[in-house]
Amino acid sequence: MATPQGLEQRSPLRSLPSLTDSLRSRREALLRLLAALAATLAIFSALIAALGVNPLDAFSAYWEGAAGNKFNFGQTLMIASLLACTGLAAAIPFQAHLWNVGGEGQLWVGAVAAAALALKLPDGLADWQAITLTVIGATLAGALWGFIPGILKATAGANEVITSLMLVFIGIALGNYAISTLFPSQSNQTESVPFDRLLPNIWTGTLVTAGVLLALGAVVFAFVLMSGTSLGFKIRAVGLNRNTARISGMSTGRVIVLSFAIGGAFGGLAGAIAVLGINGALVAGFSANFGFLGIAVALVARLKPLWIIPSALLFAGLRTGSGGLQAQTGISATVGEILVTVLVVLLLAFGVIRLRYAEAAQ
Amino acid sequence: MILTDVFALGVALMIPMLWAAYGETLMEKAGVLNVGIEGVMLIGAFSAALGVEYGGGIYAGLGFAIVAGLLSGIVLALLYVRIGTDQIVTGIMFNIFAFGLTTTLAVEFVRATEVTSFAQVEIPALSEIPFFGEVLFEQNMLTYAAFLAAPLVFYVLHRTWYGLYARSSSEYPRAAEAAGLSVWRLRYAAVIGGCVLTAIGGVALFSSSGGFVSGLTDGRGFIALAIVILARWNPYWIVAASLLFGVSEALQFQADRIGPLKDVPPDILVMIPYVVTIVAVVIARASRYPPAVGIPYKPSAKAS
Amino acid sequence: MSERDAIPGVPAVATSVPTVRMTGISKAYGTTVANDGVDFELRPGEIHVLLGENGAGKTTLMRILFGMAIPDAGEVLLGDETVSFKSPQDALERGVGMVHQHFMLVQDFTVAENVVLGSVSAFDLVLRRAQIQRRVAEAAQRFDIDIDPGARIRDLPIDTQQRVEILKLLYRGASILILDEPTSSLGPAQIEALFSSLKQLREAGHSVVMVTHKLNEVMELADRVTVLKAGRKVTTVARGEFDERSLARAMTGHELPELPPPTGVEEGREPLLRVRDLVVHSGARLHAVHGVSFDLHAGELLGVAGVEGNGQRELLDALAGVVSIEAGTVEVGGRDVTGASPKGLREAGMSVIHEDRQGWGLVLDMSLAENLGLADVATGAASTYGFLRRRRLKARARELLEEYDVRPANPDALALSLSGGNQQKVVFARELASDPRVLLAANPASGLDVGAADYVHRRLIDVCDDGRAVLLISHDLDELLKLSDRIIVLHRGRILYEAPVQEVSMDVLAMAMAGRAPSQGEGDGAAAGPEDG
Secondary structure (H helix, E strand, O other): OOOOOOHHHOOOOOOOOOHHHHHHHHHHHHHHHHHHHHHHHHHHHHHHHHOOOOHHHHHHHHHHHHHHOHHHHHHHHHHHHHHHHHHHHHHHHHHOOOOOOOHHHHHHHHHHHHHHHHHHOOOOOOHHHHHHHHHHHHHHHHHHHHHHHHHHHHHHOOOHHHHHHHHHHHHHHHHHHHHHHHOOOOOOEOOOOOHHHOOOEOOOOOOOEOHHHHHHHHHHHHHHHHHHEHHHHHHHHHHHOHHHHHHOOOOHHHHHHHHHHHHHHHHHHHHHHHHHHHHOOOEOOOOOOHHHHHHHHHHHOOOOHHHHHHHHHHHHHHHHHHHHHHHHHOOOOOHHHHHHHHHHHHHHHOOOOOOHHHOOOO | OHHHHHHHHHHHHHHHHHHHHHHHHHHHOOOOOOOOHHHHHHHHHHHHHHHHHHHOOHHHHHHHHHHHHHHHHHHHHHHHHHHOOOHHHHHHHHHHHHHHHHHHHHHHHOOOOOOOOOOEOOOOOHHHOOOHHHHHOOOEHHHHHHHHHHHHHHHHHHHEHHHHHHHHHHHOHHHHHHOOOOHHHHHHHHHHHHHHHHHHHHHHHHHHHOOOOOOOOOOHHHHHHHHHHHOOOOHHHHHHHHHHHHHHHHHHHHHHHOHHHOOOOHHHHOOHHHHHHHHHHHHOOOOOOOOOOOOOOOOHHHHO | OOOOOOOOOOOOOOOOOOOEEEEEEEEEEOOEEEEEEEEEEEOOOOEEEEEEOOOOOHHHHHHHHOOOOOOOEEEEEEOOEEEOOOOHHHHHHOOEEEEOOOOOOOOOOEHHHHHHOOOOOOOOOEOOHHHHHHHHHHHHHHOOOOOOOOOEHHHOOHHHHHHHHHHHHHHOOOOEEEEEOOOOOOOHHHHHHHHHHHHHHHHOOOEEEEEEOOHHHHHHHOOEEEEEEOOEEEEEEEOOOOOHHHHHHHHHOOOOOOOOOOOOOOOOOOOOEEEEEEEEEEOOEEEEEEEEEEEEOOOOEEEEEOOOOOOHHHHHHHHHOOOOOOEEEEEEOOEEOOOOOHHHHHHHOEEEEOOOHHHHHOOOOOEHHHHHOHHHHHHOOOEEOOEEOHHHHHHHHHHHHHHOOOOOOOOOOEHHHOOHHHHHHHHHHHHHHOOOOEEEEEOOOOOOOHHHHHHHHHHHHHHHHOOOEEEEEOOOHHHHHHHOOEEEEEEOOEEEEEEEHHHOOHHHHHHHHHOEOOOOOOOOOOEOOOOOO
16 A cells, blocks of 8 residues: 555554553663763763863852852843743744744844833833833734744745744844944943833842743743643644644644744743843843753753743753853853753753654654 | 856855755755754864864865864764754754854864965966856866766766665655665765765855854855755755855845945845745745655664 | 676576574564464465454564564574574565565655665665666566556556565565555455466465455465464464355454444435535646545445545545645535635534544544544634633543543543554544534544454444435445445546445446446446556
């Protein structure tokens, strides 16, 4: 019989493990996790040593930078807020088996919108009104940036990896334009947003602002969306088996567009947090690949909204820790990106995290 | 003449993407989608810088890059094929990794001094031809090699046994296995070879940019992904598509001489190649990847 | 010519074919035992049928022989030598070849390219297309197989593709041939042609294993039969020692009661499904469905017969709203639903049981409750203001699971944990829960064991008795003849034959499936187009 090629790839017999099997496999899973962590540490230590620094010093510098004192921990929290949002930006479309790898672009566009609104909204507005409108505007801008690859995919079948990646670079260019031409200032950033239009500080002694609350709200929203609404159900169904979803009457085109737009919205929100909650302006190069790291955050969280929180904290700690590393040893903080990606790849390689449909033919 | 200058520059700028597209074609035609193409290109460019610094010249740079491409290819082949991790995610992680690695090491090891490029070689007689002469025949060795490589890539894919076998493993790997082939070995060869070609693209980029800076590739690897789909894996169409993108990139440098573009701010001009890519991908709607591309393969006996 | 070339010197008559002996073969996938201590012997020059229900372990056993699976225990011997095949390459080198149920052919490649795939080392660089076409043409002639080496696989009908698969093995010098369910999608004429080819191969000295679950094929072909049941070997008997009854009992362990005959059709009413001049295109091929018209009344089961690849798939997809309709009309319950989306079709009263239950019928990684609720979520019936009523979904699921006797009846169990038969029950439950007017079903019993298949058949009859209409598309003629009120034959997208089941002439039916439209008398029969049987 000639069935479509690739269909045959599904294994002929599927069965679930027995109880002892699943216990054994849980222990095995733990071993694999430990193996991945050990391997990461080994590779990283080798790299650090090659750069002339004692790995142990490096680790303590990491800890110091991430959570050594209240201030640093606060920084970690803020970065975690950013990463939680970019993580959700990736996680929601990923659940529909759609590759939103353009979170970086959605982040930038949201930041541009946030800066523009914060700087240009009329003075007559109350502060809380201005901030609310700014945040909403940034979120909508991000949603638009996510909408574009979504609609192109749904109507023209355009490959979303390529389109969302291209939009990243367009988004960054837009940001640079805002910095250099639209709202220029003396330094490499836009004009600073007036203090009253920034997100307020909520933890004295740190730079933690209400951005954290926004991120938490986003996580809760995503959780309710995915487990409690029919849209969330449809997103999952389309992701797990688009054909069955379609023949059951679901409008896959609409799901594609919506999940991308929602993802983009989260990215835009991250941009608002960056401008209003961290930097106070749109700063050139402000994003150290936060959008792309969101993909890693999403994976480690197994695409589940609630798990995004610990995952984002982990990656945020690794980021601020690398800042501590730079401060104490002089090694460029980008070495942290090496650590992070090696960790994620090893987690993938050891099967600790996996995308469920990696095997199914589509 | 403006047109000649734009196209001459376009040809020079298209070469990095052309090499990367050749590499990606080899990989995709064996069933592997390498989104990490950007990172491999970056590593190639960085290795060229190392080669210039420590090896004594641009040709040493080429050698370093080929080695780096080999190593990257081995790592990616292990991940994509042997271990079978999700290809898109692994590719994106590899890009960030390459960015972090090259940036960190560049700070330490690369002190950019003079501008180093491949020497321009004029082809006698042919370079006298109006327009085409200046555009095509006053380029450097790596560029000429890139054009000559097109028939070679076509030949490998469609006129060798390896090519036939590799293509079967991008269409229906289970059938390839049932015919007695080792899908894994076919894919190893494709990934490693493809990464070498991509790394050479990085050298071309280094040469045309005159030096290495962090994040030099700036999305060119991703554009090469688009080129490959648009050209439907045909090396000759790849040349044409690469030219399109090369020219769209050249526009920003010649903008002050082109009427409508004169007043557009540079930050916006930079967007042109990316917008062109999106439009092209949308227009070419019918393109679909061969059925097994991007899906890790488990040989039957091992799957049980 | 390279040394690894398979053709030169391969005689038309296979010599020194070893006896294949598989002893004590055991193989388990997780907790499912596919083979349990199975012995199997294949003597040179015999046609040995491996018989058993779906799921009995026949395919697994043969995959082990072909190097696509590694046994947990047991030995395989070729002649006196113990062999252990780790890949199809090993098997092919020893002359063992397999034609799979789903053909292992690259659709975009030509016949020649598929036949020579893997025959030569990849390092042998140069591939000359003219040369391989010539070699394959020579081989086809030598083995008396009628084929055009330059044709693209996707343009070829099913039985021709099967011939390519066989040629592929012979080209590689295989003397031991395994065929896995080779007749599953063929019509009577093609099956006959296949059988005569197999007999020819036997005369030439090859050993043939045919895996099947169909009893009549055993009677015609087998020199010996081995029956497998639930992973164990039940018996091996030689020609003359068996009959259909005894084999059926060995296969299933019991006999099934007869199906009730279909009740009469309520004529004279509005047809529940009316299709007129339907034209559907299909990817590469234009006109997969080329002007099909029929009516379906309440209480009627219309069977659609045909060799696979003649438009059945596209017909189903078009009626399910998954593929666009080029021309023609579709009416359900008097309402025009041409071009409607799956959602619109469901609202009009159409339900679908797709032939690919894992690919189109279920979301394997979702729970049973979620699978059962798919249509309700799609229409919005399962949610209020966008919020999902999970408790309601689960309660409804529990009702359905009990009503359809799904095991285990756990709404939280994942669909992939169920057996094929239970999975199909879940699909039935969901599709019938919406109280459809018309049920489309394609190969609903494929891959199911006899008990589950029987359940499916009874359900379909019940659906008809309830006053609905059923369109049954199937490769299994027995199934169609058992269940249908009327039968139509699809060939190249056209209806070539139509008759109430009592008046069906098997000969005319078989010819129609092979492409010969029935004419007034018998005789030559006017062809609807070039025949390809």
